[in-house]
Amino acid sequence: MDAERRLDAVLVIRADLVEDVMAHAREEHPHEACGIIAGPEGAERPERFIRMVNAAKPSGDEAAEAEERALRSVVLSGDHAEYQGEQRSSTTYYTFDRKERLRVNDEMDDRDEWPVVIYHSHTRSPAYPSQVDIDYASGPLSDPRIHYVIVSTREGAPPTVGEYEFRSFRIVDGEVTEEDVEVVESYMFSHTGADDVPDRA
Structure with missing residues (x-):
C-alpha cells in the first residue's frame, strides 16, 4: 500500500483554529x-494560523491586477474558466499570491514547520x-500529507463541525478522500502525540 494511503484519515485540530478559519471566511x-x-x-499537529491573500481578488492596483490575471490563466483553463456560466472570480475560486507564498514558505523553513x-x-x-x-x-509539488480544509459560508450550509460546514480532504494525484475532523481543546491528550503541548504562536 502506498505511503499516502496509510495516513490516518482524520484531521485533529484545536477548536480555536476552527474558529480562526471560520472568522476569516466570514x-x-x-x-x-x-x-x-x-x-x-x-x-500531524496544526498550530500556527496564517491568513493569506486570495490573489484572485481585485486589488485596484494595475500592475498587481495584471499579475493576478497571469496567475489565474495558469490555474484556469478550458471549462474551468467559468463557474455556472459566469467568468470565475474571487467569489468562486482562490489562488495564493506568489510572493506571499514564497515568503511564508521561507518562514516555515526557518521555523522547521x-x-x-x-x-x-x-x-x-x-x-x-x-x-x-x-x-x-x-501535481509534482503536491504533498500527500496536507489536509485540505474547505468551509462553506453560503446561506443554509449544513453543519458538519459544530455549527459550521467544515470539512477536510486528502487530495493525492487527483483523487479526493474525505477524512473525519476531530476538534479538541488542546493536543495534550489527543492521538497526535504524548509530548504535544497546547500552545499558540
Missing part, C-alpha cells in the same frame, strides 16, 4: 478566503473540492 465573504495552518515538521492544513472557503457551493481545487492541489 470576514472575506463573498470572496473566498484562504490560508495555511503550519505545524512542526514531521508532526510545514503546511499541515491548507484551507479556503466556498461562498456559493458546498464544502467539497471543485475541479479547480483538485488541480491546484495536485
